[in-house]
């Protein structure tokens with residue numbers, strides 16, 4: 428079973444929920460927030476690199492190139508600019524689609540590859556897999572899809588990136604359940620609504636966890652009861668939890684009542 | 698024109714609250730580039746003047762009647778967006794390779810609206826913000842459009858500062874938000890996760906050669922980690938322009954649709970001091 432933990436808005440406690448849920452239920456965690464992977468800060472496993480993630484990267488042969496501009500005209504990412512006797516290639520813009528190589532009539536484009544990220548694995552009590560996007564690279568999605576190839580049959584918790592864009596969808600796709608973590612503020616509600624729209628579009632079952640309950644207003648609860656959305660759990664704003672968080676200690680390790688609650692949460696989801 | 702991006706690496710560190718406070722003093726034009734989770738308009742409650750549809754990447758469509766089921770498109774697509782000769786829309790990057798390889802011209806690339814750029818008025822000045830339709834790609838292109846609009850507004854209103862609310866992370870929309878700015882203000886908090894993300898963001902700003910300042914939010918929740926941030930910034934030669942205590946008033950102000958400057962006098966003074974510090978440095 429694959430359970431994704433997501434949140435429209437960043438910083439709502441998505442990683443907190445994902446790591447505590449994984450620890451309490453001895454699940455494997457996949458940190459799919461490859462731009463800023465944080466789960467291992469809590470799991471504290473020694474990570475070993477499993478593999479690199481590459482994108483197709485065109486290589487231009489200036490001896491064969493006739494500067495006909497066909498490749499630049501094809502490229503929808505504006506990654507190629509042809510000068511009278513030179514080529515400018517903007518690798519950050521390139522999607523690695525390979526189209527330029529196909530359109531080139533003069534065989535002047537070779538297929539090279541460029542490293543954009545890495546996949547890691549480690550174990551400390553539970554197993555963790557993590558993707559990491561190289562700094563300066565724009566495309567998180569290929570790193571996520573390569574990471575997701577590692578998912579087996581065991582209970583798998585995916586820590587999704589914040590936001591409601593493409594990388595998030597890549598993570599949620601083919602999950603069995605999505606936990607949406609939010610905070611009880613107008614910002615939280617606004618972004619939760621967008622996230623719900625996506626999850627509904629994908630047709631995946633979901634429920635809401637409210638983190639830092641008590642800091643804001645009633646908006647989320649009113650919205651959920653009106654829409655018939657299940658609130659799976661409320662984590663109160665407490666000094667103890669915040670302090671443990673700031674020191675990167677999963678609170679289920681120190682507060683046994685919460686370990687029980689996260690086991691129960693999994694029961695509900697199943 | 699001075700363009701300042703407020704960013705955070707990790708989300709939820711209070712970047713939008715802080716940006717809206719600066720907006721109360723700065724006499725600036727505002728640009729919300731956090732296009733897949735924009736929040737600034739919830740505080741600004743702007744009056745929208747124009748909604749400009751945004752055309753994102755195209756999406757491939759197979760004409761069943763023309764298709765001879767050769768499977769060439771499926772083989773050529775590097776994004777695994779074609780399965781059993783059906784286009785999976787969410788996966789399609791709109792690169793056009795399938796159209797290129799199709800021997801019978803059965804594939805068409807369809808234009809589509811994936812979001813909006815809103816041009817608006819707010820009590821703090823002109824405001825441009827992007828709004829992506831749910832689940833669309835948060836491309837740097839939409840961010841660029843928002844920034845372009847903000848620039849136009851600034852020229853029209855004769856203002857010389859643009860404040861940019863940058864998304865979380867370090868990917869495409871972030872690169873577009875902080876590229877070609879004069880300054881990135883990184884909002885962090887003293888937690889292991891936030892520090893980790895701050896470091897990656899600072900490294901990225903360096904990669905794009907943008908000057909960086911740091912603001913520590915909720916500095917009083919963990920003093921030791923504040924020291925860690927200070928030491929890191931000292932080594933990197935990055936100035937810490939402000940420290941803000943944990944205060945429920947930030948959330949209360951947000952719940953009331955206000956910037957904290959409009960909500961609490963003491964915090965207003967603090968935010969003013971931080972903004973002055975930034976302005977002085979820019980001079």
Ligand code: SF4
Nearest residue numbers: 502521522524525527
């Ligand atoms: S691989 Fe695709 S995106 Fe990259 S340069 Fe070639 S055509 Fe452009």
Ligand code: SF4
Nearest residue numbers: 774789790792793795
């Ligand atoms: S346009 Fe590109 S990404 Fe979309 S289906 Fe065709 S080959 Fe795949």
